Amino acid sequence: MAADRPWDDVLAEADGQTVDLWMYGGEEAGNAYVDDVLAPAAAELGVTLRRVPVADTGDALDRVLSERQAGVTDGEVDLVWVNGENYAAGRQAGAWLCDWALDLPNRRYTDPADPLLTDDFGVPVEGCESPWHKAQFTLVYDSARVPEPPTTLAGVLDWAQANPGRFTHPAPPDFTGSVFVRQVLTSVVGGPGEVPLEFSQEAYDEYAPALFERLATLSPALWRGGETYPQSQQELDRLFADGEVDMTMTYGPATLADLVADGTFPETTRVLTLEEGTFGNASFLALPSTSGDSAGAQVVADLALSPEQQAAKADPGTWGQFTVLDTGRLEDADRAAFEELPASPVVPPYAELSRNAQPELSADWVSPLDEGWRRSVLAP
Template sequence: MKKLFSLLLAVLLLLTITGCGSGSEPSSNGATSTSEKETVTLWTGGSENVKNTWIKLAEEFNTNSEYKDKYIFKVEHISSGTGATSLLDRLIAQYKANEENDIYDIVEVSSTEYVTYMQEAGKDIFMILDKSKIPNYSHMTAKMSQGEDQLVPYRGTTVVLAYDSEAIPNPPKTAEELYQWIRENPGKFAYNTPGSGGAGQSFMVTSVYNLMPEEAMTSSDEKWKEEWDKGFDLMKELHPYLYKSGGKVVYPHKNQGALDLLINKQIVMTPAWVDMIISQINQGTMPDTIKMTQLKPGFTGELANLAIPASSKKADAAHAVLDFVLSDAAQTILLDGMGAFPVVDMSGIDSKNAEMLSSFKIEDFRAAEIGSLRSELVQKWDEEIATLE
């Protein structure tokens, strides 16, 4: 009896081992096992909305017939405002230490951050892309002023002029018309403090750089600081005509602070991010009487891009993800989930948000790629504008 029991136990153990080992073999229906697929990880940051949209993109990639049998796409997200070391600082530190890279397969890089990467680490920090592995790149309509051989834009956003169409049926069309409107309608316009959000920062940057040579907008050369005073004089002159509370001019805190004033009809016009307006109209927190327009010359925006660190060990898988984000399916998810401006021809994109963007063209987006001069501008604003009575 003992021998029979031992024999049965041995057979059962053999069957168990055989069953566990089958995970490395293709299944009977031809599917590829998880262990045979290459996992590729994207590192990104920003709001929860960015995180949630990337999770949806990963789910779409991992079920897409073109990729699902070869790769598994994962997302690592560094939440903004948590005090965690930024992705930019982590990657530059790793590069300078010449550490082996087993973590960063793909990273998100804004146009502004790319300038910092080039200043701090140089071009060798990122891989030169093989465009033959990114066939959807041929559909891209976004224009890049730098990094074209290392970056793939996946979404765009820009600051626009948000206004209450009931109060303003014919909004300003140019920057000069806006400045004159502010003078003629005291208390009805506001922009948030530049250090607290990009919308107010865009108003500051364009107020300064509209009065400078066009080339300055894409240069981090210190020489341009000598020409800032004209723009600051303009902002000082406009200061007394801005929104007031308790008899004093108030600059709202953060992008949402200015939008809240607009929603509550305390003002009728403000610079705002286009994706924030779209999201809040869809959520029902902003009345549909709020409309958007772009000035000439326009407020600034930026492209969010993906790059492959030069030390990445998963170049083919990373190129596959870069190709995927330029597909109509991925661009639709981005427009639906974030109000993100598509970087490809919109004719193949089916989204409820497309109509709200129909009057804008991403090729007309204006970027301020001025590197560390941006933080110096903010500091100068804090010292010279925020202190005005």
């Protein structure tokens, strides 16, 4: 959308369009939110929102790149709930439409200086994707089984070795498993700020050996002796729910309250707040350059950024995702909707959870560390 194009023109063009939102299909609460809350609101604006579940958002990127190569201008992907790695790869390949997201009317409710909204895994956003919600990498434990939890990540690893079989993590390249490996990297080399955010082979050669040595030492003490790993966060959550391990982990801790409320997780589930902090980031919606319904996609992205939708999505009973809005910029009634959200005995407020939040390493770190883990920790 050009900055000088009236929003009413975008709404008029979007009327009657169908927007295919490709998103990870394993997030049940997220699926329900899109189907039951966001889609009906989009319909009121004349846009049909159709959720397309995928096992990996890389599938959406692959489809967009195939369409670009074929010269398609009315592609099957109109909006993508994209992760930082796929956003970076798509930016390099010209997969995403740019110069639209900063002009959405509801963008005025965000803080333009918020670093989580200006960079995505080290890649400038620059109006090429619209923020959806914030996330914080979080370790989770059962306080009934771990009454005196460690307070640092180094302490967690030591605890795991002292309690064989009670801890594990998803195997990279699972998203949560990958971020756990990166988090351990920052810990073993001396803490946040020691590893350069930008990837270089020199930095990898300097810092990665200590990471893989620590994880290889830890592996025999993990669940099933480190002979096998959960393949996803969902598998790890099942182990935690069944009492096979005492900790799990997530980049979406706001959903924990609902998992406790519905009995999936024990009532004694608690968030493990680490002294040094953990990685924080934001989720975004990207608009493919091959979309034939880009006006409708912009309308949906703007709607998703509205105070009403952000508050609904932040409710633990709906999805429980942290807002990207700066609530100080909202009207009193909209701000009240956030203030009235139920407090959780499981999940601390975002301000507490994100204390000492660390910026994510750039996306270029992800694949080398995943492959290095496979060769150095899994293969032996």
